[in-house]
Amino acid sequence: MKHTILFFAYSEWANRRGHHDLVLELAGKNRVAFIEVMPRYGEARARNAGDYVGNYFNGRTQTISDNLVVIPSPPMMPYALPIVSSIWRKQFAQLSIRLSKKIQARYIKKKIRELGWEPTMVICCEAFDLLHTGRFGKGVYCYRTYDEIGNFFSNRYIADVIDELEVKNMHKVDFVFASSRAQFEKRKALHPHIFLVPNAGNFRHYNEAVTNGVKRPVDIGDIPSPIIGLVSVIDFRIDLALLKAVALAHPEWSLVLVGPVRDYSFEGWEENISGLRSLQNVYFLGRRDFKSLPAYMKYFDVGLIPFQVTPATNTMYPYKLHEYLAAGLPVVSTDLYELRPHRDVVRLAGSGDEFIRAVEEELEADSDMKKQKRMEVARQNDWAARAEQMLCLAEGKRG
Incomplete structure (x- = not known):
């Protein structure tokens, strides 16, 4: 087996997206752990939430193939609460995200040890997961941008938190793979090893x-x-x-x-x-x-x-x-x-x-x-x- 890869996804496994096809291709010659996140919105995704929560709290790791497993990670703590004073909302979001990622890292390390795996590559797809750089050994750390996530939040302060996370932490990874020309242009001055790797199809x-x-x-x-x-x-x-x-x-x-x-x-x-x-x-x-x-x-x-x-x-x-x-x-x-x-x-x-x-x-x-x-x-x-x-x-x- 060539690599052992941790792939921090931006959705749950049951919600088929383009990065599922990327992961399946990576798993052709490498071992891959797909780290899924809890469904966050929408009626269709909410239907998957019960299975996700059940898998997480029962410690179940799904085996998709000999080379591919799916690990449900701990749900993110709330980071955008309207009850928090507008003065402290940004600080609250930053603290909540950092704490969530520490808890997530501890849990994923435990599951990886149970598998007997030692990661040689970590790929993350969201700025939140840049906080994991260095937490899983001395392998290669990569950041694959897939969307400008900040543009999807109606709360501007959350978009600012995401942008700041990226600017402060992106230099820590070894590689950045931008999935579009616009994403590449935005980040090319922030990292010496950034490459355009556009989205594709199956x-x-x-x-x-x-x-x-x-x-x-x-x-x-x-x-x-x-x-x-x-x-x-x-x-x-x-x-x-x-x-x-x-x-x-x-x-x-x-x-x-x-x-x-x-x-x-x-x-x-x-x-x-x-x-x-x-x-x-x-x-x-x-x-x-x-x-x-x-x-x-x-x-x-x-x-x-x-x-x-x-x-x-x-x-x-x-x-x-x-x-x-x-x-x-x-x-x-x-x-x-x-x-x-x-x-x-x-x-x-x-x-x-x-x-x-x-x-x-x-x-x-x-x-x-x-x-x-x-x-x-x-x-x-x-x-x-x-x-x-x-x-x-x-x-x-x-x-």
Whole structure:
């Protein structure tokens, strides 16, 4: 076995995300402990909380394969409490985070000793976990940025705490792997060994939409074509008004949304969701099993990335792009900065009218040649290549 890796994740194992594919690739030739965090929001994730808490309090470590285990870590202590005086909120958050991470480190060390493992590499994905640098021996420590997390908090002081944690602690790790160009540019002056390792897709899995004779899922069996599809969590990133405009502009299209709908209390969210649900050509299917997603994509005619363009989304590199491309789908997206280098395989739209027109044109002008080009781009942007890139960079430093 080449490495023993601790991978501090930003979600629980049951909530399949892009970094699960990265971890599975790393576990091909290395031992990996996936350190999961407790579900933090949303109805769909809350359903996993019971299993998570049960596993943690019963000391259960899940064995996924011979090389991969999942360790539920102690839940984070509250760090954003409205009852705390505004004068002390920032200090309270800093203290709570530091204490939580000390407790977490002690617990993880115990579980690793029980496994008889000695980590040679630690990879963290959140600024909080930079506090673990040096706590698990003399291995290589890496920080993989995946989003600008501070942009997701409505409480500005929490965003400031996260930014300060990163600035004060990032220099302690050996490597920083930025998952987007914007994240790389923001940090390149803060670390001498920072590399752009963009998000990717699971080519082999999503290409089953093309290579395997997958059957049409029953729940879309009677939905008329063309199907304009979105496979994503329906959360604050999604431009619901844009989706409504698409559905209204072409009532003959079927807009199929595959993914859980987040439950938010902010003004307008429920009204916008209800407005979409009321349209006869919009279909909310909810969460579907990861294994079944290629079957849905096989029967899509166009794949959508309808993110609002905001400071939060404009630093993201949506791995959804390469999943759609692997399935051979034409892709239409809002004008996200990180997708601009891929204009040859994704249509970017700067307005609602442009977005609708792009979908129209992709429906009319698709071809086998375009499909092959899309799949080739996806093949070149597979998680296996990203895992190999990260390991090669880390081994270069050690040598």
